[in-house]
Amino acid sequence: MSETQTVEVSLRQVGNYEFNVRFDGATFGELVTDEPPPLGQGHGPNPSRLLATAVANCLAASLLFALRKFGNGPAPIAAKARATVARNAGGRWRVPRIEVDLQLADAAASLQHLDRALAQFEDFCVVTGSVRQGVEVDVRVLDPAGVPLPRN
Structure with missing residues (x-):
């Protein structure tokens, strides 16, 4: 039997390309997202940056989990992600590659079962x-009454 969870976020446009993001069920505040100029004002990260953040954060947390699973109490882990944003064959912007560097603060020899x-x-x-x-x-795509609009 498989388990499933649902994660829900709500966005509301507050500016040209600026949105307030609410994480439903969360007790912390909203996040502001925005496109960089010339489309937006750069008041927050754009979706490509959020994707790179999600990948890097998840990898860092997973490494921490794996190290702790083997009895380690590692010092804080740092992560850096670089997302390549390029046009595809159809001329549309896409993220074809994300590179992530995870940096340990501990010497490898001091960590149990690092391999x-x-x-x-x-x-x-x-x-x-x-x-x-x-x-x-x-x-x-829904109309103002919440009715889905037909799409081809």
Whole structure:
């Protein structure tokens, strides 16, 4: 039997390309997203930056989980992601590649079973595993009354 969870976010446009993002069920505040100039004002990260953030954050947390699983209490881990944004064959902007560097603060020799942790931590990462396989995305466009608009 498989388990499923639903994660829900709500966005509301507040400016040209600026949105307030609310994470339903969360007790923390909203996040502002925006496109950089010339489209937006750059008041927050854009979706490409959020995608790179999600991948890097998930990998860093997964590495931390794997290290702790083998009895380590590692010092804080740092991560840096570089998302390449380029035009595809159809001329549309896409993210074809994300590179992530995870930096340990501990010497490798001081960590127990580091080889085992490194061999499995990526398998714990929900976001990276999903992005690597491709994600099914179902899209509906609703009118003001919430009725789905027909699409070709």
